[in-house]
Amino acid sequence: MPEEDPPPAAPRSTGRPATIDPDAVAGVALRLFAAYGYEQTSMEDIARASGIGRKSLYRYFPTKADLIWGGMEPVLEASGLVLEDARKRGAPDGDILSGLRAAALAGAAVIPDLTVTRGRLRLIAEHPDLASRSYASLAPQRERARLYLTAAGVGDDTARYLCAAYIGATFEAWTRWAAGMAPDPVPYLLAAIDVLRIPH
Amino acid sequence: MPEEDPPPAAPRSTGRPATIDPDAVAGVALRLFAAYGYEQTSMEDIARASGIGRKSLYRYFPTKADLIWGGMEPVLEASGLVLEDARKRGAPDGDILSGLRAAALAGAAVIPDLTVTRGRLRLIAEHPDLASRSYASLAPQRERARLYLTAAGVGDDTARYLCAAYIGATFEAWTRWAAGMAPDPVPYLLAAIDVLRIPH
DNA sequence: TCGCATCATGACACTTCGTGTCATCAGCCG
């Protein structure tokens, strides 16, 4: 729907033009989503506004949801690394759940721009299409958490349930943080993890 | 892909033929999914095999996922009613989590056919498209659980995190049950809920 | 410096999901 001027800046010819900057494209998409709405903005619109072809857009962002979720990658990556380190160190001395806490906090620590991230999360919370994606996007986290818990001596089944609950609760924490105005997501994450326990 | 004989049984004329039986259509779909795969079976295929038009199929099942998730409706309904009753009764004497336990067990109690339900859940677990749908399909459950917990005196934020964790863990329990061979899903559900706690 | 192979790019075509519109006719009510 967004009628952009027929790309005058980008000469647009066939062949191999200047290399595409995925971050810039994601930025364009984010602005269009904010201005016209997620569903109202088509991949075609985003491609046009970015001065590239629709097919090229799909090369960098296989699905429309990736334009938003891609930006969460660094956060998930940082969180995952902490879990992996914890797993390698074996069972912690104190509370096993502290490993999950540390991972969640590590994610929060690497957010480059709170405002942009909040915008992304709000978009995710608002659109079922994007929210649903959380199940797939967070699967690697879930698996890493499971490995950590298992290494820490938690039973297999319990570890799985704990991970599912952990992912669900922390995602809800991020959503709640995004919905409000508080600058720091950490209290939300801690409160979410406080809801978990290791049975027996 | 499934090449059915060009519907000889159903006379197929325009106008208003015999009324459609949604359960029968969902059954046809389930069989086609089992035989050819979820993604490989198009809505067109299902409509043809059911002897109805594609548009009519969409009237009863707005999305492809509804063909599978629709069958979970009674389970969710039963579970939700228990939560609502519990909420009306106010704070329970004992463990607040027992309300969530009772709700989950009520769902398990109304399953008409364990085999069919297991097939549905396996399909859901296998296909990201269907699994993602859980977020939307379970939203009403989450809300009802939240109301129950709030009525039982749990703080607003805690209630939300607890609900997210509850939904995540119990969905994982259903998935684990479906993946295995055990007839009774109840132990899975109880183990999943054992992972939760009310902080403080 | 020049030529050439590489490979990202965009044009084109296609399948499928999901939606809107509309003429048609089955079954029910008067």
Place this chain on the structure above:
DNA sequence: CGGCTGATGACACGAAGTGTCATGATGCGA
């Protein structure tokens, strides 16, 4: 028995996502 109601399917459309392929800029070797 005839008219109404509304469910039904034919047709058309927008957009997501995928495959194929000619093109030509880029960067490397000669």
